[in-house]
Amino acid sequence: MSLRHAILVLLQDQEASGYDLAREFANSIGLVWNATHQQIYLELGKLNDQHMVKFRHIPQDGKPDKKLYRITEEGRDELIRWLRKPAAPPRIRDAFMVKIAGGALSDSSSILRELDDQADLRRERLHTFEALAKKLDEQGREKDLFTYLTLRRGILDQQAWLHWADEVKTALNKREILSTSV
């Protein structure tokens, strides 16, 4: 389990509502990591039960009330404890990879089409990440270093994927030519 820790990390330097967190997940970090609001609310509830976070009720006019959560001492302790523990390396569960593995069944053209679609998405992400990273770099605030580094991870990941996509493309094109020339 690790969503709880991701939440604690986000709450480290700001008070936030479940909705805020959901948005943060959906934007910057979320393009790499993702979590739905249901999960987040649930996890916040649990964290609250365990006194890792506390909240205050903020009535708003025009908008519904909200709960602003902040991390507690206990929460910070738990976070630090977790940080010290070695993490298991993640496994990639990429459906598209399974598709490539099963590629012999489908025709190259449909694979190529989807490859292009995915590449567009990745390129988009890459640009968002790069823009964010550039902004952080220019501001040069020391405490943003870690956010910057996570962005770099996202950037390198997208680049690696795009590189791979190119390899797949050329390989499939070669195959295409061979089969049509026969």
Place this chain on the structure above:
Amino acid sequence: MSLRHAILVLLQDQEASGYDLAREFANSIGLVWNATHQQIYLELGKLNDQHMVKFRHIPQDGKPDKKLYRITEEGRDELIRWLRKPAAPPRIRDAFMVKIAGGALSDSSSILRELDDQADLRRERLHTFEALAKKLDEQGREKDLFTYLTLRRGILDQQAWLHWADEVKTALNKREILSTSV
């Protein structure tokens, strides 16, 4: 869900038992993707209920009986249908990345230590993948192309990660020097 499709892909060209599949997951593909035998047996059961696979009982002496599964027409249809459907881009849930994001809390040295540990793992994987890829490449069998490409994905992924680790290292070292010189 996608494990079912991964299984169907593997059953495409060979009949296999749950145990065989588990081993395949644990080796070649499994280093990238992973699934425990419990999950696989469960999924095979479901696939059987849905007539996507069928099996025959093989009594063995010395060893326990086994069930050899093979894909059915329906299974192949389902697989093809799934291959046509665009896949959702995967989300990375990398605990280590969360750690970096929360890095301001922990000291650089402990991060660096874990970084090295993870890097060792990744380097090991990289070598396994490269060895397998080389073997496939030398054999040059046309139908292995897709397996080769999935391996390439794994290779590029490890390389990107190692590259990132270097960046993190130099960034943290710079920071270390700054803080100790003050």
Place this chain on the structure above:
DNA sequence: TATTGCTGCGCAATCCGTTGAATAAGTAGT
């Protein structure tokens, strides 16, 4: 005026995944 979209929270059902364990018989090593 009606529909859509955003802010904001929550419940329930189901599914997926992990962990742990049991059974069973052979084989290989100390």
Place this chain on the structure above:
DNA sequence: ACTACTTATTCAACGGATTGCGCAGCAATA
């Protein structure tokens, strides 16, 4: 002789994650 590992399957329990739904009110647009 004892221990440990390999082949082979399955059950049970728990917790995480996803999907679907519902409530509530405001703002903007068609």
